Amino acid sequence: MTNLDEMEYNGLLDLEGAELCGDLEERNPPISLPNQSSDGALLAVDIGGTLIKLVYFEGNEDAMSHGRATGGQLRFVKFQTSRLDECLEFIRLNRLLYGRGLDTGSTSLNVKFKATGGGAFKFADVFKEKFGVSLDKLDEMDTVVTGANFLLKKIPNESFTCMHGKRTPVVVSQQNLFPYLLVNIGSGVSMIKVMGNRKFERVTGTHIGGGTMFGLAKLLTGCTRYDDFLQLSQQGDNLVLDLIVKDICGELVCLKQGLSASTLASSFGKVLSSRRKLSDYKAEDLATTLLSAFTYNIAQVIYSFIYP
Amino acid sequence: MTNLDEMEYNGLLDLEGAELCGDLEERNPPISLPNQSSDGALLAVDIGGTLIKLVYFEGNEDAMSHGRATGGQLRFVKFQTSRLDECLEFIRLNRLLYGRGLDTGSTSLNVKFKATGGGAFKFADVFKEKFGVSLDKLDEMDTVVTGANFLLKKIPNESFTCMHGKRTPVVVSQQNLFPYLLVNIGSGVSMIKVMGNRKFERVTGTHIGGGTMFGLAKLLTGCTRYDDFLQLSQQGDNLVLDLIVKDICGELVCLKQGLSASTLASSFGKVLSSRRKLSDYKAEDLATTLLSAFTYNIAQVIYSFIYP
Incomplete structure (x- = not known):
């Protein structure tokens, strides 16, 4: 995410009337900025350990053609950090650094290129070589x-x-x-x-985050796209691999003792007592188990922190 | 672990002079109880979701043969819960329920059989059928x-x-x-x-505990014994799979910004940007990564709790 405050403060961004537009059920719906000028380019980038996230302003076609140079959308795109080249090509093809109708290669224009993330330091030279621009590195937090x-x-x-x-x-x-x-x-x-x-x-x-969940998903299911993993995880049954309280105590005892039978006792705990090997499990069930293991864990780290 | 207080209070256990004996570097060294009577049997059991843990008193051979019926060791043994039969056979062969030299099958003796864990409820009938004893279920905590x-x-x-x-x-x-x-x-x-x-x-x-770590280890490395997993984990390099701060920012930036280059940023995070599949990784490296991911996580849940 980019330092919007600063850009607004500097007169680069006009946020009046900002709203989501397009299909709200989309993963990354654009944000309409009806009063934003289409002059110059607005691009910012976050280069993390796994993904590069771009946000850029795209002026409305009709606004352009009618001579009104205002109105457009903030658009969000991501690339795998390991595929930096694809990201650079996207920036070049869409002329995100120099604005529409302006020549690529000129560095005398009002180029703003804010960047965050560890990669903003690591890959600064690549952007310098490729586009002749310096990254304006902002504090990520x-x-x-x-x-x-x-x-x-x-x-x-x-x-x-x-x-x-x-x-x-x-x-x-x-x-x-x-x-x-x-x-x-x-x-x-x-x-x-x-x-x-x-x-x-x-x-x-x-340290147990998206990288852990998807890293393990790649190893366990072989899926290589994060969206595929998410889709898989919606179709599986975590009770094939997860050990719940009922599995340890039996259902009757849970009833008698007032224990919650379905409480997750140990993620992947059922694997221990099973003779199945990895190839005997469905990718869907593995994905669902990973998703619940690590989302619950993140929730717990937060909860422990707020309510000690 | 058994309710030692109660057993001591009831005169069943004499803990005076208790100390570790044998090789201290052993995984489960016995505890010497020099003043404990060898009369009757002392056995207790914890039946968890993964393991059954037994503790029992074994009188010294020489004490027995010299007519002194005192002195011996508390011994610790474990079985996989999925292999309950092996545990029952061990109890039968070692006459742990009825004491030495006494007939198996007699239930009129001073049999004490304390049990904890969800399995103490779940498998109570099995012990009743096999040995004719009821489990005296104690609160696990x-x-x-x-x-x-x-x-x-x-x-x-x-x-x-x-x-x-x-x-x-x-x-x-x-x-x-x-x-x-x-x-x-x-x-x-x-x-x-x-x-x-x-x-x-x-x-x-x-819910992210030993079951999660060893469950994933079974799936990822194919190892089926917990001790094998521990041994593997001592020989691997977690930096093959883990993403550390240096990987995201570059080493120079860490130096300049005063960041700890070796801090773990994302367990298994390096898998995302790699083209390797599961079979391309060494079992040792996978085991080490699992061990650090989940032991650190447990430490963190505790730490967040104590120092919010």
């Missing part, structure tokens, strides 16, 4: 918080709960927004207590 | 705490740290023993705040 505040404050439908694939909007009270806990799940996980704009503290984190 | 207090108070060398396979004894102050946090790692994990004998509270736990 600061920009994540600013981006979250922007979404919570200005884009109502960006706040929702999701249950069985169904989104339910959450109304965010602007009076009681702070403090909140921002859980930023990347390869690893950072947990940030947000008290206001630019007022935040990284309170904890965990 | 209560017995774990009593057992830990027993070890901490009466067996000096049972308290140690372990670094690179080397044990360093910890001197436990009897004045400042309480409160302490007992982390009981089974298939899942329970964390218990211990304030004294029979004074304790289960404060938290996690």
Whole structure:
């Protein structure tokens, strides 16, 4: 996420009337910015350990053709960090650094190229060589918080709960927004207590994050795309591999003792007593078990932290 | 672990002079009880989701032959819960329920058979059918705490740290023993705040425990014995699969920014950017990565809990 505050402050971004547009059930629906000028280019990038995330402004075709140079969408695209070349090619083809109709290669224009993430340091030279631009490296935590505040404050439908694939909007009270806990799940996980704009503290984190879940998914199921993994995980049954309280005590005892029979006792715990080997398990069941193991774990690390 | 307090209180156990004996580097060294009577049998059992743990008293051969019916060892043995039959056969062959030299099958003797764990409920009928004994089911948490207090108070060398396979004894102050946090790692994990004998509270736990680690180890490496997994994990290199801060930022940036280059950022995170599949990885490296992922996670859940 980019440092929107700074860009707004500097007159680069006009956030008035910002709203989600397109299909809300899409993974990454664009954000409409009806008053944003199409002059110049607006691109920002976050280069993490696993993914490169781009956000850029794309002016409306009709606005352009009618001579009105305002209105368009903030668009979100991601690439695997290991495929940096694809990302660079996307930037070049879409002229994201130099604006529409302007020549690639000229560096005298109003080029803004904010960048966050460890990769912004690691790959700075690559961008310099390829495009002749320097990355303006911003503090990652600061920009994540600013981006979250922007979404919570200005884009109502960006706040929702999701249950069985169904989104339910959450109304965010602007009076009681702070403090909140921002859980930023990347390869690893950072947990940030947000008290206001630019007022935040990284309170904890965990090395068991998206990288662990998808890394194990690649090894166990052979799937190589994250979206495939998510789809698999929606079709499986975690009780094939997970040990629940009922498995240890028997159902009758749970009833008698008032124990919750379905409480997860040990993720993957049923594998121990089974003679099955990896190839005997369905990819769907493995994916579902991984998803519940690590999402519950992240929730627990947070919960332990908030309610000791 | 068995309810030693109760057994001591009831005159069944004489703990005076109790100490570790045999090779201290053994996984489960016996505890010498020099004043314990060899009359009758002393057996207790914990039947968990993964393992059955037995503790029993074995009188000294020489004490027996010299007519002195005192002295012997508390011995510890474990079986996989899925192989209950092997455990039952061990109990039968060693006459653990009826004492030495006494006939199997007689139930009129002073048989004490304390049991804990979910399996004590689930398999109660099996023990009744096979041996004609009822299991005296004790509260698991209560017995774990009593057992830990027993070890901490009466067996000096049972308290140690372990670094690179080397044990360093910890001197436990009897004045400042309480409160302490007992982390009981089974298939899942329970964390218990211990304030004294029979004074304790289960404060938290996690479903990511021994069952998760060894379950995944079975799937990823094909090893079927826990001891094999532990041995593998001592020979591998977790940096083949784990993503550390240096991998994301580059080493120079870590130096410049004062970041710890070797901090674990994402367990298994390096798998994402690799083209290797499961069979391309060494079992040792997979085992080491699993061990560090889940032991660190348990430590973190505890730490978040204690130092919010």
